[in-house]
Amino acid sequence: MKTIRVQYFAILREQRGLSEESISTGAATAADLYEELRSRHGFSLPGARVRAAINDDFVAASAKISEGDTIVFIPPVAGG
Amino acid sequence: MKTIRVQYFAILREQRGLSEESISTGAATAADLYEELRSRHGFSLPGARVRAAINDDFVAASAKISEGDTIVFIPPVAGG
Amino acid sequence: MFTISSEPIDGAALLRELGDRRAGACVTFEGWVRSTSSGRPVLALDYEAYAPLAEKEGLRILAEARARYPFIAARAVHRTGALKLGDLAVWVGVAAEHRAGAFDACRYIIDEAKARLPIWKREHYEEGPAEWINAATPKN
């Protein structure tokens, strides 16, 4: 288990009901963590539609999570 | 012979030394008139590099000149 | 420089920053809040940004534009917060020696910014609940 910080924006922030939180997780990768949070909070966006960032940099879904990381899941952007 | 008005701009104005004049001419077309003025005033631009306008509309070099027309010969434009 | 701003954007001041005696051309893009979206009447909207990453990604976009097109200076700002119809949501300006570089770079920057920056838009409509654009909702 490691302690990390998660920040939420836009629809994820609304569905979670808060902007950030500290959590303890056994998830190894960003993708694993998203699935854990999705099932816990009922996020509507499937993992394939969300990008991940760790410590303010985009990362692959397979990126490893480390103790103390700040992780953000990025919903699809406005586009047009 | 007909009486017409000629306006000069840019390098033609400088080489003629005035902005406009009334002249009497026997020239039938815009191209004929330019050659007449060029030989009289020593314009450096050959006829092929000058466009003609009659009464504030672009015309072909072969356009006929009528009594009372205002004629302008248009040097190459600035471009860039 | 690419910045995220919660304050109104002053396009005229940004344009003055781009002034340069070597520049013969300056192209600007302004994105305005418009009154319809996909045919639906819109009343207002909110922009929310993940600002640190948006500014980093914005700088990457400016660097890519510089590698592709000849220009002297570029500046971009994206607004966040509650905006009303007609408000300036995003501003991009590029000064270049010649106009082709200014047009190409300005268009590249706004196209990439719209596609890549972590900035989200929620529209408020005349009818029905507000929606986050492009995000799946529980209903669809």
Add this chain to the structure above:
Amino acid sequence: MFTISSEPIDGAALLRELGDRRAGACVTFEGWVRSTSSGRPVLALDYEAYAPLAEKEGLRILAEARARYPFIAARAVHRTGALKLGDLAVWVGVAAEHRAGAFDACRYIIDEAKARLPIWKREHYEEGPAEWINAATPKN
């Protein structure tokens, strides 16, 4: 509207004229007097226009742009007279529902204006006599 002006161009005021609630994008082009021309240092320049025909031809260019690209409003002004370095020589602005139409129309208008309007430029250099650009002179 396409106008020829002997007074300084107020870009901010022109931009406000283009405001429209249906517009989501506005692209502007500014042409500035720059400090070199084909590598030669320039001190200042004069623009001279055959104004009635330039405005007519400008309106034709705007009509052509409207037939080719989707936009809501366009406005252009070309300066005449004595300009110094950094001065605004030409301004084109296009407001459109979407940015592609605004970029395409703005670029079309300035490209055609530069090629077709009866407007001439005389450059004053650090060294040597002033020259009308693109016009053959007695010496060459």
